[in-house]
Amino acid sequence: MKCLIGASTWSQKDWVGNFYPPKTKPADYLSEYAKRLPTVEIDSTFYAIPRASVVDGWRERTPPDFAFSAKLPKVITHEKRLRDSSETLKEFLNVISRLQEKLGALLIQLPPDFVATLETVETMKAFLGALPTSEFRFALEARHRSWLKEKFFDRLRLTRVALALTDQPAMTGVYEQTTSFVYVRWLGDRRRLSEPFTTLKLDKTAEMKEWAKRLCAMKGEVAFGYFNNHYAGHSPSSAALFNAMLSEIAKTEKGDQ
Numbered sequence: 001m002k003c004l005i006g007a008s009t010w011s012q013k014d015w016v017g018n019f020y021p022p023k024t025k026p027a028d029y030l031s032e033y034a035k036r037l038p039t040v041e042i043d044s045t046f047y048a049i050p051r052a053s054v055v056d057g058w059r060e061r062t063p064p065d066f067a068f069s070a071k072l073p074k075v076i077t078h079e080k081r082l083r084d085s086s087e088t089l090k091e092f093l094n095v096i097s098r099l100q101e102k103l104g105a106l107l108i109q110l111p112p113d114f115v116a117t118l119e120t121v122e123t124m125k126a127f128l129g130a131l132p133t134s135e136f137r138f139a140l141e142a143r144h145r146s147w148l149k150e151k152f153f154d155r156l157r158l159t160r161v162a163l164a165l166t167d168q169p170a171m172t173g174v175y176e177q178t179t180s181f182v183y184v185r186w187l188g189d190r191r192r193l194s195e196p197f198t199t200l201k202l203d204k205t206a207e208m209k210e211w212a213k214r215l216c217a218m219k220g221e222v223a224f225g226y227f228n229n230h231y232a233g234h235s236p237s238s239a240a241l242f243n244a245m246l247s248e249i250a251k252t253e254k255g256d257q
Contacts, residue, residue, distance in 0.1 A: 012229065018199065038065065133160040167231070
């Protein structure tokens with residue numbers, strides 16, 4: 001399985017001089033980022049649907065094999081809570097599809113208080129069933145353990161939606177693969193780390209090695225993985241370290257054949 005590992009943003013001023021060249025201007029962050037990592041998760045789409053010209057700019061400033069993943073707008077997930085959101089979703093998909101072949105996956109990030117009840121389960125079924133999964137890859141991030149049951153995993157498999165795997169407490173020990181691609185988010189603890197994010201501050205080597213082994217053991221077409229600065233202090237370094245681990249595992253497996 002091809003693994004595309006990157007960060008959960010590119011617009012981090014703290015990275016100038018340690019990831020971006022000194023004096024890099026914000027307008028050049030994305031193009032510099034794309035020289036160093038193969039994919040990025042777009043956080044800004046969570047707050048608003050971007051203009052078509054903005055999406056076109058993202059596509060034009062990155063190389064042909066670069067991949068963007070993007071969060072669904074919070075108006076769908078947090079405000080409307082998956083109900084009566086078909087028109088907003090259609091508007092968002094029409095714009096984000098301008099990334100064309102560079103569009104990786106779309107993340108449905110649920111709010112922490114979105115609990116599985118008789119009502120929300122029915123809402124979830126309707127929402128998942130209406131997703132155009134033949135045209136787009138969707139990953140769903142549940143932030144409450146009430147969803148993490150086999151019936152829900154089966155529903156994701158039926159609708160061809162990936163369960164987003166994360167390092168958050170609600171997902172401890174859950175590594176279900178529900179579709180032909182994998183989506184991973186290394187989020188970290190926001191209470192432990194804060195800006196500036198200029199270097200690795202926590203040693204997550206052991207945890208990352210376990211994740212690397214886990215990913216390499218999975219089967220599928222592609223895995224998208226994104227590190228947050230709060231994971232260890234500097235997401236570009238975390239991504240680079242993880243990519244090195246994947247390469248080492250691949251070399252070892254090749255040598256054993």
